[in-house]
Amino acid sequence: MNRIITLILFVAVTTIYGFVGKGNQPKEFCQRERARATAKEQLKPFRFTGTKARSFYLKDFHQRKETVIELLFDVPYRVIFDRSGLPEGQDIDIMIYDKPYGKRNRTLIFKDDGGSDKIVFDTQEMEENYPRLFVEYLIYPYEGPELDASYARACITMSHGYMNKRLPTDDDL
Amino acid sequence: MNLLKQAIVFGIATTMFACGESPATQKAEKHDKTIEEVDVMPEIDEEEMDVVFPSAIEIMDVFKSAGLKYLDDVTNKLDRAKEYGSTFQKTIGVGVYTTDLAYSVLNNQNQRAIDYMDAVTSLSEDIGIVVVSADDNIAKRFEESLGNDEAVFDVMTEIQELTDDYLEVNDMGQEGALIFSGAWLEGMYIGVKANDDYSKSKVSQRVAEQMRILDNLLKVLKKDENQSPEAKEYLASLESLNSYYYSLDEVASNEYGFNLNLSVEQLKEIAGRIVELRNSLV
Numbered sequence: 001m002n003r004i005i006t007l008i009l010f011v012a013v014t015t016i017y018g019f020v021g022k023g024n025q026p027k028e029f030c031q032r033e034r035a036r037a038t039a040k041e042q043l044k045p046f047r048f049t050g051t052k053a054r055s056f057y058l059k060d061f062h063q064r065k066e067t068v069i070e071l072l073f074d075v076p077y078r079v080i081f082d083r084s085g086l087p088e089g090q091d092i093d094i095m096i097y098d099k100p101y102g103k104r105n106r107t108l109i110f111k112d113d114g115g116s117d118k119i120v121f122d123t124q125e126m127e128e129n130y131p132r133l134f135v136e137y138l139i140y141p142y143e144g145p146e147l148d149a150s151y152a153r154a155c156i157t158m159s160h161g162y163m164n165k166r167l168p169t170d171d172d173l
Numbered sequence: 174m175n176l177l178k179q180a181i182v183f184g185i186a187t188t189m190f191a192c193g194e195s196p197a198t199q200k201a202e203k204h205d206k207t208i209e210e211v212d213v214m215p216e217i218d219e220e221e222m223d224v225v226f227p228s229a230i231e232i233m234d235v236f237k238s239a240g241l242k243y244l245d246d247v248t249n250k251l252d253r254a255k256e257y258g259s260t261f262q263k264t265i266g267v268g269v270y271t272t273d274l275a276y277s278v279l280n281n282q283n284q285r286a287i288d289y290m291d292a293v294t295s296l297s298e299d300i301g302i303v304v305v306s307a308d309d310n311i312a313k314r315f316e317e318s319l320g321n322d323e324a325v326f327d328v329m330t331e332i333q334e335l336t337d338d339y340l341e342v343n344d345m346g347q348e349g350a351l352i353f354s355g356a357w358l359e360g361m362y363i364g365v366k367a368n369d370d371y372s373k374s375k376v377s378q379r380v381a382e383q384m385r386i387l388d389n390l391l392k393v394l395k396k397d398e399n400q401s402p403e404a405k406e407y408l409a410s411l412e413s414l415n416s417y418y419y420s421l422d423e424v425a426s427n428e429y430g431f432n433l434n435l436s437v438e439q440l441k442e443i444a445g446r447i448v449e450l451r452n453s454l455v
Contacts, residue, residue, distance in 0.1 A: 036334075048330055050337065052225055064215045067223040068389060072235045073382045073431055098429075101217040131385045131429050136217075160225065164234050 027146060030055060030155035035082035039159030042120065046078040046161035055155040056139055058090065058146050063139040066101050067158065070132050071123065076163045079135075081112070081119040085155040089144040092156055094119060097134045109133065224389050229268070229356040230275040230329050232383070236364050239375040243280040247366045248273035249359065249455045254292045260300055261403040264348055265454055267296045268355025276363055278329065283319040290315060297336070300348065304335045311335075347397040351404070354390055354411070355454070357383075362451040365444040377440050378433070384418045384443065385430045391415060410450050417446060 036051040054065050071077060081094050093113040099106035109126055112119045123133075137156055146152040233241075249269050257263045274289035290312070294305040305311050311332060318324035340349040361380055368376040394408055418424055423433055435443075 047231075047326060049228055049231055050225065050330070050334060052223070054223065062215055064217050065221070065223070066217045067225065069225045070227060070386050070389060072227055072231065073379065075235055129429065129431055131382070131431070132389070158225075162227075162231055164238050 026057070027152035029087050029146075030085040030153060030157075032085065032155065032157055035084060035157040036159060038118075039080045039082065039157075042080055042118070043078055043159060043161035046076070046163045048159065048161045051157055051159040053085070053155040053157045054137060055153055058087065058142040058144075058152045058154060059139075060141045060143060060147055062141060064101070065137045065139065067135045067137075068100070068132055069135065069160065071130065072162070073129065073131070077123040078161050078163075079121045079123075079133075080159045081121070082117060082157040082159070083115075083119075084117045085157060087142070087144055087146055087152070087154055090142045090154060091115075091140040093138040093140075094156070095136045095138070096121065097136060098128075098130050100134050101136060106134075222389075222392065224393055226353050226357070226386065226390070228330070228333050229272040229360060230278070230326065230333075232357070232360040233272060233275040233279055233363070236360065236376060236379055237279050239379045241364060241376050242367050243276075243282070244367045247363055248276060248285075248289075251288055251292055253455055254296055257296065259401070259403060261351070261401050261407070262454075263296045263300050264351045265355035265407070267293055267300070267302075268352040268357070269359040269455060270296065271352070272356045272359035272363065275329070278319070278325055281320065286319055287316060301343075302336060302339055302345070302348070304339055305332060347394075350390065350393045350396075354394060357386060357390065358447070358451050358454070361447045365447050377435075377444075380447075381433050381435055381440060381443065382430055384415075384424075387411060387415045387418070407454070410453070414443075414446050414450060418443065 030053055032051060032053045035053075039051060040048045052067060054067060056063055056065065069077075069079070083092060086092065093111065095108060096110040097106045097108055109130070110121050123130075135158065249266075254266060254270070257266045270289050270292045274286055274293055277283075277285040277289055290305070294312070297304065298306060311328065315325070315328045315332075318328050337349065340346060361383065364376055364380040364383075368380075391408070391411055394411070397404070400408070421435065421439055423435055423439070424430065427433055
């Protein structure tokens, strides 16, 4: 009798595990903590203020995401993008504009369509001051093996820091 | 024995079946995807807007560099924390006290900083954000770091990050926006009150420039469709402040809002509205 109860329990547990357990968890490529740790070092001498992960599910079509960064006037910022949370074969272009997506006459301030894992952008490189930056991610269709998984998630991370003193410009030197 | 074998086979089979969808289901989904999700360049949904706001310590740090003085009685009184009854009041209170904490830290008011940290921790827990008390080490490191600018900034940034992570994991983005709004408003209030002449000094200029943040903040706050009457009233007051700011010709005609040439009267009007709104909250 005990054996039958044990068998019933075994079947029930394996069945329930199969339905609600590992099988329904997304496959996660995002490496936010690692990106944050390396960015903290790379941001120096800027003061690290945070890391924002833009997560998305792998799809076989284009996706577009936007993140707005509010800036304080006359404060130099450094922004570090990290593509290491992407599976092989997933491409993302990073663009920074002065206005949101869809606005006319917006200015492209920065673009990176290369494959480097780490991209560093300093606001000191901008020709003009802007109160906010519109970071646009163009996520290309993914056609790798992970699409066959029930669902898989990746992310691009953006770490940022500021320096509370004006950095010297070419005019000062 | 046969029963045992059958049970094991059944268990494994059901597990495998549940782990992956049946080929028929997968095929059907893939087919639907090709019909519905044609590969055109997608639009950006404004509902998905993700905004990175400056932290309380960043705002106060910049104000301090612009010449903001330290005044003992300008921050929110600590005993008011006990009077905050509703979740809305407590959430705003977390933001307000976070800025008071930053202001105290930046001006080496160590005991005050410890007291404000306690207020932030206590109110945060009341609204379900358990970060500082989850790790005794953080509170200890915070106290030990006081007086060392770099160290205290690191601990405060770590707390901010843990809080952001907690809000994200627990789907509390709206609470995060409300907290930031309280922090922003308190920062503006201190910027006004500790700048006694409301003149065209650098601090007044910074206050006027930081009004720009309100526009995006409102967009994020308005995403919450289930606001309490208190929150609705607060949003209406913020809207009114924002509308006044953008009604000024100098602001409307200045694309990026830098080097605004506002008159002393206009600066005073903005300052008065900020003071009124902040005092009605705390």
